[in-house]
Amino acid sequence: MNKNIVCIGAGYIGGPTMAVIAKMNPDRKVVVVDINERRIAAWNSPDFRLPIYEPGLEEVVREVRGRNLFFTTDIESAVRECDIVFVGVNTPTKMFGRGAGRASDLQYWEASARNIKRLANGDKIIVEKSTLPVRTAAAMDAILNYGDSPYRFTVLSNPEFLAEGTAIRDLLQPDRVLIGGPQDEAGQKAVAELVEVYAGQGDAWVPRGKILTTNVWSAELTKLAANAMLAQRVSSINAIAGLCEATGADVDEVARVVGADSRIGNKFLKAGPGFGGSCFKKDVLNLVYLCESFGLHTAAEYWNGVIKMNEHQQERIVSRMFKAMFNTLANKKVAMFGFAFKANTGDTRETPAAYVARLLNDEHVRLSITDPKALDNARLDLEGLDRIEYVEDPYVAAEDADAVLLMTDWKAYPDLDWSRIYSLMRKPAMVFDTRNCLDQAALKRLGFNVLAVGK
Ligand code: NAD
C-alpha cells in the first residue's frame, strides 16, 4: 500500500516540494500543515493567490490541489492519517543565548518532534527536510523514541537543494536527491520507502541513479557543505572583482576563462552585490558554529571569511557610489531597480538590497525602490525608515533621480527604454549595474556615467 505523506511547514520549501511530490505521486495523499493560518488560507485561496511567487508553481498547485494535495492547520488529523512525516519548518539563526548570531534556532524543529510524538497513532518515518546542524537526527530520535511509546519512529535526513526562482524545475529535474538513513534494517527499509516517493508513480520522476543514499550524519552535513561551497564561490569571485576594479581587469572575462577549466566549472561565478537569500548566511554561520563547537577554530575562521567578504561587497557598493557622486549623497535621489535577493522571486530575506538601502539611508539619500515582485516585502523590511518610496513603475522611480542602482537581475531591466530613463533623470546621470546585466557600452553612449562590479 502506498504511504500517505504529511509535511509540517508550508513555506518556500514545504509548499513547492509537496506540490511536486503530489504531482509525481498521484496515488498518494499529501497534506501540508502550518500553524500560520494566513499562509494556509493563501495556499487554499480560490483564485490561487499563493503565499509565495515561484515560476510554474501555480500550474502545479492548480493540477493537484484538492486531488491529492491538501493544505490545512489541522495538524492532528494530518499526522494521524499519514505514514511519512516531512518536517520543513524554519531553522533561522538563533538570536539569543548560547550561539547567538551563529547557531540554528531549533525551537520550531523540536516543537514539531514533540507534536508528532503526542499525536502519532502508529509507526512513522520522519523526514528531516529543513536544513539542520549535523547530528540533529539524534536529538529527534531521542525525543520521538523516548519512554514506552508503542510506536517506532525512524528518522531520515532528506535535505532539499532547490533554489528559489527555479524551484519547480529543480524539483522536477534535480541533479540529485539525497537520503540519509540509519544503517540498521529498519533504517534501510525506511530509506527504500522514501526512494519510492522520489522515483514517483511508475518510476516517472527522479531516475534511481540520481537518488543518492548515505548515513544520516553525512546527509545532514552535506547540505551545510553544499551551501557553504556555493556561497564561497560567490565570495571568491567578488573578492576578485575588487581587484579587477583596481587594475583594469574585467571580472566577467576572468570568470569566463577561469570557468572554462572543467575542474572549476562555469556556474556560480557571477560577481554581484553579494549573496542573499534565507539560507547561505544562516547555513555558513551554522557551519562556523559547528566547527567552533568541535574545536576546529581555523576551519571556523575560514568559513567566517565567506560571510565577511559578502558584507564587504555591499559596503563597497555604497563607498563607490559615494566617491563617484562627489562625496556627498545627502538629499540625492537614487532609484533602486530590484529589491528581491535574486530574479524570479519575491523573497527578500537577507537581500543585499536591504543592507545597501540602509547604508544609503544613513547617508540621507532619497530612495525610490521598484521591483516587479518584492515591493510588499521591501515595505516590511524597511519599515520605519524615512525618505523611501516604493513604486511599481521603474520610469516613475527614475524621475529626477541622480542615479539608478540596479540590485536585482530581473530579465526586464536590460529591455527598458534606457534613453527615456536618461531623459527623466537629473544630470550627470549615473547607473550602477551591480549585476553586470545591462549593455554598459550602450548606456555610456547615451551619456550615463556607468559603474559596474568588477570593472
Ligand atoms: P519558511 O519560513 O518559508 O517556512 C517555514 C514554515 O514553517 C512557516 O510557514 C512556519 O509558520 C512553519 N512552522 C514553524 N513551526 C511550525 C510548527 N511547530 N508547526 C507547523 N508549522 C510550523 O522557511 P523555508 O524557506 O521554507 O525554509 C524551511 C527550511 O528549509 C529551513 O531549514 C531552510 O534552511 C530549508 N531550505 C530552504 C530553502 C529555500 O529555498 N527557502 C532551500 C533549501 C532548504
Ligand code: UGA
Ligand atoms: C541556494 C542554493 O543554490 C540551493 O541549492 C539551496 O537549496 C538553497 O540556497 C537553500 O538551501 O536555501 P537560493 O538561495 O534560492 O538557493 O538561490 P541561489 O541561486 O543559490 O542564489 C543565492 C544568492 O547568490 C543570490 O543572491 C544570487 O544572486 C547570488 N549569486 C548566485 C551570485 O551573486 N552569483 C552567482 O554566480 C550565483
